[in-house]
Amino acid sequence: MAEELLRIEGLRAGYGEAVVLEDIALELAAGQSLALLGRNGTGKTTLINTIAGVTRRHAGRLFLAGRDVTNLPPFKRAEAGIGWVPQERNIFKSLTVEENLTAVARPGPWDVKRVYAMFPRLEERRQNMGNQLSGGEQQMLAFARALVLNPRLLLLDEPLEGLAPIIVEELLRSIARVVREEGLSAILVEQNPRLILSMTHHAMVLDRGRVVHRAGSEELAADAQTLERLLAVGH
Template sequence: MSELLTVENLRAGYGEAIVLEGVSFTLAAGDSLALLGRNGVGKTTLINTLVGATRYRGGRIGLNGTDITGYRSDRRATAGIGWVPQERNVFKSLTVEENLTAVARPGRWGVQQVFEMFPRLAERRRNMGNQLSGGEQQMLAVGRALMLNPKLILLDEPLEGLAPIIVEELLAALRRITREEGLSAIIVEQNARKLLPITDQVVVLERGRIVHTAQSADLRDDPSRLEAWLAVSDAAD
C-alpha cells in the first residue's frame, strides 16, 4: 500500500516550550495507528500538530504525497484530515443534523450513513448539541469528522469518561471505520487493550519522542512490553 501520511523529524510545542522532539513515522493508506503512552508524553500535542494547532518548530508533514507542513488548519481539513478533539467541540446551538450538514463534503459519508452507524443520533436528530449526553456528543463529534469525508481521521481519547455501554458502541463504530471501511486513522487512547484489536500498528511516545513501534497484534500478545511501556498489567483488562 502507498504511504498516506509521512511525518519527518517533527518538532513542535506551545509558546516557547518544545514538546515533540524529532518525531518520525509513516502510515499507509487504509492502515490505522494506535498512539500510546503515559499521560503528558505528547500524544495530544502530536494530534494537534497534525491538524495545525501548535507552534511548529521543524520537520515535515506529508499527506497523500503533498507537503502540508505550512497549511493552516482549515486547509489541512480540506486536504483530507478529519479531527475528533478531546473537547468534542460540537456546535451546541445547532441540532444534531445541522452539526453534520454544516461541515459536509462530498463522498462516502453522508447524514444517513452517520445515522446508520449511530442510531442514537438519528433518534435525536432535532435535538440541540447542548441537549446531548457526553456519549452522544462524542458520537456526534465522530460523525461530524466523517462528514468531511477525510483521507485520515484523528481521534484524541474518544472513549474517555464514557459509560461502558457507550464505550462498546463507539468501539464498534471505530472497528467498522478502521476494519470494514478501511479509513486511515490515528487514535489516542489510555486503554491500550481496547484499542490494539482495531488498529494495525502502534507508536509509543515518551517525553515527546517515539520510543517503540510495533504491529498492534504483536504488542497485544506481549504483556511484558505492554507493562514496560505503558504500565499496563493483566489486571487492567
C-alpha cells in the same frame, strides 16, 4: 504496496516556546491505522494536534498523500482530508445535531443518512441542540461530523474517555467498523491500549515527547512485558 498517506519528518512542536515533541518521524500507508500510546503527558495529544495544525511547529515537515501540508492552517488541512475528533469534541453546541452534520458534510461515501444508520441515537435527537446531548451523544456526534467530511485520515484523541461502558462499546464497534472493515486510515489515542490494539495495524509509543517503541499492534498486544514496562498495563 499501499501508497503512503501520511509522512512526518523530524518534527519538533509544542505550544508557544514550550517544546513537547522532539524528532518525531512517522509513516502511515493508505488504509492503515495506528494506535498512538503512552502514559499521560507524553505528547500524544500534542502529536494529534500538530497533525491537525493547531500547535506551534519548531522544525520538521508533514506530508499528506505526497502533498506538503506543513504550513497549511487547520481548515486547509481539513479540506486536504484530515478529519479530527479532539478531546474537547468541538461540536457546535448552539446548532442542532442535523445542522452540525450538514454544516461540514462533503461529498463521499459517508453522508448524514449513513451516520444516522450507524448511530440511530443521533437520528432520534437530530433536532436537539448540541448542548442538549449527553457526553456520549456529543462524542458520537463529533465522530459522525468527522466522517461526513469524508476524510482520508481520521484523528481520534481519546474518544472513549469518561463515557459510560455501554456507550464505549457502541463507539468501539463503530470505530472498528470504519477502521478495520472499511479501511479508513486512522490514528487513535486511547489510555487503555488493549481497546485499540485489536483494531489497528501498527502501534507507536511516546515517552517525554519522543518515540520509544514501534511494533505491529498484534505483536505489542501479545507482549505483556513491554506493555507493562512502557505503559504500566497490568496483565
